[in-house]
Amino acid sequence: MADSWNTDTGEAVYRTQDALKNIRIRVQMERLTSTASLSQHLQQQLLSQQQEKTRKKKRKGDVELEALSTPPQKGDNEEELVLGWQEKLFSQSEYELYQNKHSCRTLLEDQYHAEVTALSRGEGRRNIRIFTYTDHDDHTHRLPSSQTPCPEDSLTTSKSGPTLLEQRMANVRHRRQDRHLIDLGIPKTKLINWEPSEEWVRSSHMVTRAMQSMQIMADLGPPGRLGEKKNECLLMTIKTDGSGTIIVKPDFNKGKEPYRIVTTGDKKEVWSLRVENVSVAMVKDDHDKELHMYRDLYVRHKEYLNSLVGSNFEMPPPGTLRYVMNGEIVSAKGFEYDNLYIHFFMELPNNWSSLPFHPLSGVTQTCRTKAVGKDDVAFFSFPFNFEAFYMSEKESDGIPQWPVLYFKVLSLDFWQRYRTEGYGYLLFPAVPGKHRVTCGTWRPLQTATVSALRRFFIGGSPELEEPSYVRVPGTFKGERLSRFGFSSESSGSVTFNLHCIQQAHAFVDAIVLKKRREKVVEQLGGFSQQGAVYNILEAFQKARRKMQEAREGLPQTLINATSKLEMNESNA
Amino acid sequence: MAELHIIGQIIGASGFPQNSLFCKWGVHAGGAWRLLSGLKEGQTQVDNPQIGEMAYWSHPIDLHFTTKGLQGWPKIHLQVWHQDSYGRCQLLGYGYCHVPSSPGHHRVSCVTWRPVGTWQEQLAHAFVGGGPQLRSPDTIYSGADRYRLHTEAMGTVDLELGIITSRFDKFGVES
Numbered sequence: 001m002a003d004s005w006n007t008d009t010g011e012a013v014y015r016t017q018d019a020l021k022n023i024r025i026r027v028q029m030e031r032l033t034s035t036a037s038l039s040q041h042l043q044q045q046l047l048s049q050q051q052e053k054t055r056k057k058k059r060k061g062d063v064e065l066e067a068l069s070t071p072p073q074k075g076d077n078e079e080e081l082v083l084g085w086q087e088k089l090f091s092q093s094e095y096e097l098y099q100n101k102h103s104c105r106t107l108l109e110d111q112y113h114a115e116v117t118a119l120s121r122g123e124g125r126r127n128i129r130i131f132t133y134t135d136h137d138d139h140t141h142r143l144p145s146s147q148t149p150c151p152e153d154s155l156t157t158s159k160s161g162p163t164l165l166e167q168r169m170a171n172v173r174h175r176r177q178d179r180h181l182i183d184l185g186i187p188k189t190k191l192i193n194w195e196p197s198e199e200w201v202r203s204s205h206m207v208t209r210a211m212q213s214m215q216i217m218a219d220l221g222p223p224g225r226l227g228e229k230k231n232e233c234l235l236m237t238i239k240t241d242g243s244g245t246i247i248v249k250p251d252f253n254k255g256k257e258p259y260r261i262v263t264t265g266d267k268k269e270v271w272s273l274r275v276e277n278v279s280v281a282m283v284k285d286d287h288d289k290e291l292h293m294y295r296d297l298y299v300r301h302k303e304y305l306n307s308l309v310g311s312n313f314e315m316p317p318p319g320t321l322r323y324v325m326n327g328e329i330v331s332a333k334g335f336e337y338d339n340l341y342i343h344f345f346m347e348l349p350n351n352w353s354s355l356p357f358h359p360l361s362g363v364t365q366t367c368r369t370k371a372v373g374k375d376d377v378a379f380f381s382f383p384f385n386f387e388a389f390y391m392s393e394k395e396s397d398g399i400p401q402w403p404v405l406y407f408k409v410l411s412l413d414f415w416q417r418y419r420t421e422g423y424g425y426l427l428f429p430a431v432p433g434k435h436r437v438t439c440g441t442w443r444p445l446q447t448a449t450v451s452a453l454r455r456f457f458i459g460g461s462p463e464l465e466e467p468s469y470v471r472v473p474g475t476f477k478g479e480r481l482s483r484f485g486f487s488s489e490s491s492g493s494v495t496f497n498l499h500c501i502q503q504a505h506a507f508v509d510a511i512v513l514k515k516r517r518e519k520v521v522e523q524l525g526g527f528s529q530q531g532a533v534y535n536i537l538e539a540f541q542k543a544r545r546k547m548q549e550a551r552e553g554l555p556q557t558l559i560n561a562t563s564k565l566e567m568n569e570s571n572a
Numbered sequence: 573m574a575e576l577h578i579i580g581q582i583i584g585a586s587g588f589p590q591n592s593l594f595c596k597w598g599v600h601a602g603g604a605w606r607l608l609s610g611l612k613e614g615q616t617q618v619d620n621p622q623i624g625e626m627a628y629w630s631h632p633i634d635l636h637f638t639t640k641g642l643q644g645w646p647k648i649h650l651q652v653w654h655q656d657s658y659g660r661c662q663l664l665g666y667g668y669c670h671v672p673s674s675p676g677h678h679r680v681s682c683v684t685w686r687p688v689g690t691w692q693e694q695l696a697h698a699f700v701g702g703g704p705q706l707r708s709p710d711t712i713y714s715g716a717d718r719y720r721l722h723t724e725a726m727g728t729v730d731l732e733l734g735i736i737t738s739r740f741d742k743f744g745v746e747s
Contacts, residue, residue, distance in 0.1 A: 305608065313573050313743040314604070314641035326645045326670040331683055331725075341719065365721035367685055372587070379683035379725035381667050382718065383647055414691075432746045433674040499673040500747075501642055507744035 005260040005272075012251035015244050018282070023085045023246070027130055027216055027235060028274040030078040030258075077223070079129050082278060083216065085238075090116060091131035091219055092227030108136055129226065130235070133215040211247075213239040220263045220271060233261060236275055252277050316389060318505045323403070325386040325428060327498040329364060333377040334492030335421045337411040340378045341366040342494065344407035346386055347468060352403060354388045366412055375492075402428045406467045409441060409494065417459030420444075422491035425470045428500070435498040442488040574740045575608075578635040578646070578671055580733035582616060584628035585652055587727030588664050592620040593627040595729065596651040599635060599671070600710065602644010610635035618655045633733070642745065646671040649709060650729050652684055662701045665726035666709060672735050673747045680731040685723040 083089070090098065090112070097103055098116040119125055193200065214237070221231035239247040250259060258272040282290075316322040332340055345361030348354060362384055369376035390400055405428065409421040422441025429435050444462045445451075455461045468474045472481060578599070585593055598613035616629040637646060650667040665684030672678040688694060689704045697703045740747065 312640060314643075315743060322642070324642050324645075326673060328669055339722070359716070362716070363719040365685070365718040365723050368688060368722075368724040370725040377725060379685045379728075381669065381683045381685060383668050383670055385643075385645070387643070434672050434678065497669070499645070499670055501645075501673050501745060502747075503642060503743065503745045505744055507746055508742065 004257045006253065006257040007260075009250035009259060011247050011249040014246045014248065016246065017244055020085050020240055020246070022279055023238075024082055024277075024279045025084075025216075025236075025238070025252075026080065026082045026274075026276045026278045028078075028080040028258075028276075029130065029218055029235070030272050032270045032272050079127070079218075081127055081130050083130075083132065086134045086212075086214055087132060088112075088115070088134050089127045089131045090119075090125060091217065091232065093219075093229060094131070095119075095125065096227060129219045131217055131219065133217060135212045135214065211239040211241050213237060218261075218271075220261070220269065222267070231263070233263065235261070235273055250275070315505065316503060319391060321390040321502060321504040323388045323390065323428070324501040324503070325498060326383070326501070327386070327496055328383040329380045329407075330495040330497050331377050331379050332367075332409055332492060332494045333369075333372070333375045335369075335376070335378075335409060335411065336491070337413065337419060337421065338369050338376070339366050339413050340369065340409055340411050340421060342380065342382075342407050342409050344384075344405055345467075346388075347404045347406060347474075348388055349401040349403065351392055351400060352388050352390050354386075358387065360386070402430055404428065404468075404471060406470055407439075407494065408464075408467060409491070413459075415459075419455060419459050420461050420463050422494075423464060423467065423470045424494060426496060429498065432500045432502045435500065436495065437498060438493050438495045440493045441491045443491050445487045445489045447487060574639055574743060574745070575738040576637040576639065576646070576671075577736040577738075578610075578633060578637070578733055579736070580633050580731060582629050582631040582633065582650075583730040583732055584619070584626050584630070585727055585729045586626040588627075588652065588654070589726075590654045590656075590662075590664065591625070591627060592618060592655050592657075593664065594618040594653050594655060595629060595631070596653065597631070597633075598649050599633075599646050600649060601637060601639075601646035602641075604641035604644055605637050605639045605646065608636040608638055633731075645673060648682070648731070650682055650684065651709065652727070652729060656701075660701065663703065663705050666706065667729055672733060675735050675737045675747070678733050678735065680733055682729045682731060684726045684729060686726050688722050688724045 081089075094112070095116055098109065098112045099120065101113055104110045104113045196204075215234055216236040216238075217232050218235050219226050219228075219231050220233050221228050237247075237249045239249075253259070253274045253276060258274045261271040261273055263269045263271070329342055329344070332342065342364045343361075344363075348360075354360065362382070364380045364382045367378040367380055369378045371377075386403075388403055392400060405426040406423075407426070408423045411419050411421050420443055422443045424439045424441035426437060426439050429437075444464060446462055451461070464470070466473055466475070582595060582597060585595065595616045596613075597616070600612075601607075610633075612635060614631065616631040619627040619629055621627050635646075647668060647670050650665075651663065652665045652667070654662045654664050656662070663686065665686050667682040667684035669680060669682040672680065687704045687706065689697075693703060737747065
């Protein structure tokens with residue numbers, strides 16, 4: 001008897017990408033009781049004696065006494081089989097059952113009958129004690145979970161029956177679910193199942209994935225009395241979910257100690273069980289070929305994508321900065337009257353240019369406000385695009401001035417009364433990225449009551465002659481701007497969403513050389529004189545270094561010839 | 573040769589006068605842009621919120637663009653519709669916004685407006701529903717013709733977009 005047993009009979013999970021039909025499992029069972037070994041020994045003795053006696057009989061012609069016990073048959077005490085996936089091996093009871101045609105009720109049983117008759121006509125079964133239940137078998141054959149190699153219940157009080165959930169789950173596991181291949185081909189029609197059947201409800205409300213399973217059983221009855229249902233014992237369960245996961249319970253022995261099965265009943269007998277995975281592993285060549293194929297496929301797909309993408313990108317001319325602004329006017333709130341619209345335009349300071357035929361101004365739609373909280377809000381959702389180029393000629397220009405967006409908010413009502421509601425400006429941000437800016441506005445005010453009455457009754461209010469007065473008027477040349485005497489009234493606010501992108505050749509160099517950009521002018525990799533001189537000097541240094549390195553590689557004779565030249569050079 | 577990935581979802585909408593809403597959305601980009609994979613337009617399901625006011629769609633957006641220039645950055649256009657219990661659909665709002673250009677996670681709120689007609693049409697809208705719609709919503713992108721419209725502010729659509737850019741920095745683009 002083996003001294004140590006493997007008591008770890010938990011599940012083990014394996015994953016594979018190959019076809020499941022290639023799996024091969026070897027099951028080896030051996031009975032291990034002292035009486036068994038003794039009886040074996042006795043039987044062997046008897047057999048040898050019999051053989052001797054028959055030999056003697058042939059010579060002498062004596063009458064022999066028949067041995068009382070039946071001669072030992074193969075499979076009484078041990079059995080070893082190699083099984084494939086879903087290979088149906090019949091037990092003694094099934095064999096006898098299916099030989100009788102009248103006991104077959106379903107198509108499956110008819111098929112079994114055909115197989116059994118073929119077997120009985122042929123060489124007979126290759127298994128004696130070990131048999132299998134495949135996925136097709138009726139679930140009434142399934143044993144309750146208590147007959148496993150470890151017959152222990154999960155709870156101490158086993159009086160309560162299975163819960164509703166457990167019953168439903170058990171039913172689901174034994175049914176094969178029709179798998180809808182819904183990956184990319186989503187069914188466009190019939191997305192909703194309006195009349196689900198009971199079966200469908202059960203299968204789709206439960207979380208478990210349908211598993212195909214196979215159970216390897218053994219008939220542990222005493223030799224000569226096989227085929228009784230109560231002696232059947234579950235050896236091993238193999239489950240798969242169809243996507244490459246195999247769950248084996250208990251796990252393969254892998255060279256460790258065998259498992260122990262103790263029969264319940266009058267005679268407690270001990271059997272040892274070994275299971276091994278003897279599937280043929282993929283040959284290394286095939287494996288490599290498969291890997292190469294996958295790699296080729298991915299490389300080719302990548303190349304295809306690259307070819308679609310192309311390799312050129314529009315760059316601004318060197319030395320210029322391209323400023324792209326994608327923005328939208330989101331909303332306006334807090335204004336006095338309703339039916340607002342916004343009229344805006346951009347202003348480019350010096351050194352900035354833009355493309356011809358590119359609109360630099362726009363008018364939104366007229367929008368009626370709605371109340372959000374305390375304020376009346378008008379939603380515009382008006383996207384605009386803007387592109388400008390900056391080129392600095394001289395370094396003394398200092399920090400560049402960024403473009404400005406001037407806007408005015410106006411209201412136009414049903415009676416065609418037209419009023420200015422506010423003026424404001426927005427300075428384009430210097431930092432690229434996303435910005436959400438809210439700009440306040442004001443409108444010019446005349447303190448006399450007449451203008452207020454006019455504004456109320458017939459519309460019409462003072463407007464600015466030059467909209468850039470909002471910030472710094474274009475005509476301003478002095479040092480101090482004075483707005484003394486100008487009265488205004490604050491008005492509502494306008495919200496903008498801005499996405500700024502900047503592009504320049506110098507950014508490429510900066511990233512490549514991992515330089516930190518310090519001065520704004522340096523960002524542009526300037527055409528400024530200092531920059532140019534520095535570039536030339538750097539190029540000269542690089543060339544000199546290359547020449548020196550090249551010279552080190554030359555043979556001695558050449559160096560001597562040119563050494564005179566070199567001395568002259570260094571002296572100069 | 574630069575690539576742009578837009579991966580996100582249309583979360584839902586709020587602030588509309590009716591609740592049973594669905595959204596038709598699309599992404600439109602300029603001529604230098606090419607869509608490598610993903611669906612650039614679609615329609616969400618109808619959501620009728622039982623609790624609260626916001627209708628949730630959680631509609632996925634997964635796009636892969638490649639571009640040869642910075643012009644024509646992709647824009648999203650949205651149309652929010654209302655479906656009532658009789659199955660009639662009514663336009664509730666148009667919304668337009670740019671796809672963010674800086675890489676990262678962005679929460680975008682796109683506001684919407686609805687075109688408004690004459691006072692007779694407004695009266696009819698109050699009783700029966702319906703209302704003027706744009707003949708071709710795409711022309712509104714340029715913004716040149718918008719001044720002709722008289723509109724009314726409607727609700728807000730929330731989007732959550734993750735932006736991944738590739739090889740933009742090789743061409744000196746800072747975003």
